[in-house]
Amino acid sequence: MSLVGRVKLLAVTHLQAVRDDRVLFSQLDFSLHPSEMLQIVGPNGTGKTTLLHGLMGLAPLSAGEIFWQQQSIQESPHLFRQNVSFLGHLLGLKMLLNPIENLVFLLQLRQKKVSPNTIEHALAKVGLAGYEDVPIANLSAGQKRRVALARLFLEQSPLWILDEPFTAIDLAGVQALEGWLQQHCQQGGMVLLTTHHVFTAGVPVRQLDLSQFAERS
Numbered sequence: 001m002s003l004v005g006r007v008k009l010l011a012v013t014h015l016q017a018v019r020d021d022r023v024l025f026s027q028l029d030f031s032l033h034p035s036e037m038l039q040i041v042g043p044n045g046t047g048k049t050t051l052l053h054g055l056m057g058l059a060p061l062s063a064g065e066i067f068w069q070q071q072s073i074q075e076s077p078h079l080f081r082q083n084v085s086f087l088g089h090l091l092g093l094k095m096l097l098n099p100i101e102n103l104v105f106l107l108q109l110r111q112k113k114v115s116p117n118t119i120e121h122a123l124a125k126v127g128l129a130g131y132e133d134v135p136i137a138n139l140s141a142g143q144k145r146r147v148a149l150a151r152l153f154l155e156q157s158p159l160w161i162l163d164e165p166f167t168a169i170d171l172a173g174v175q176a177l178e179g180w181l182q183q184h185c186q187q188g189g190m191v192l193l194t195t196h197h198v199f200t201a202g203v204p205v206r207q208l209d210l211s212q213f214a215e216r217s
């Protein structure tokens with residue numbers, strides 16, 4: 001399904017994050033338009049994960065505003081949450097359930113009904129055909145991440161926020177994932193991600209170096 005026509009805009013202004021009395025970043029401004037991919041880069045400990053958690057309401061930000069479709073997400077968090085798929089370091093998968101059961105459960109949390117066929121198709125797309133019945137505990141690290149990635153195709157959110165999505169993914173998978181990110185943007189979607197991965201030349205990705213917003217002493 002094309003996402004064109006229902007894509008929205010993300011904008012952040014004057015964001016600041018403080019941890020243990022240390023200002024990680026401040027006066028951070030950026031925006032994301034339809035069809036754009038923005039890669040947050042910076043050395044370990046700069047605050048990339050903190051930024052994504054702050055956007056998702058999973059960690060406090062000490063200053064700044066976040067707007068989705070010109071509306072403050074602090075004031076209207078539901079509109080934002082309905083339109084974003086977040087994939088963090090913790091994949092949020094239940095170890096005793098199989099991939100299909102996990103995805104059904106995660107989609108139910110978002111009040112999304114998807115047929116078993118569609119879920120199987122998404123699992124096949126991420127290379128997990130034949131693993132539909134295997135408990136997550138018995139999958140490899142890369143396979144677990146692939147299950148989490150399958151959620152992106154099922155939720156159909158315009159905005160994907162991804163924290164180190166290439167972790168544990170093999171070479172062929174990295175190439176496939178680059179393609180999925182590109183395809184999402186070509187369909188009018190948006191991707192905001194942190195990764196130390198170097199994209200293949202030609203992949204249209206804008207970079208934002210978070211260390212440029214570190215407090216200077």
Ligand SMILES: Nc1ncnc2c1ncn2[C@@H]1O[C@H](COP(=O)(O)OP(=O)(O)OP(=O)(O)O)[C@@H](O)[C@H]1O
Nearest residue numbers: 019020024042043044045046047048049050051194
């Ligand atoms: N809950 C917390 N309490 C205290 N300090 C924290 C907390 N979460 C993160 N930090 C600190 O904030 C800093 C930024 O952490 P963060 O995980 O955002 O960095 P990052 O840029 O994502 O790093 P990496 O590239 O290693 O993934 C680190 O120094 C970390 O120790």
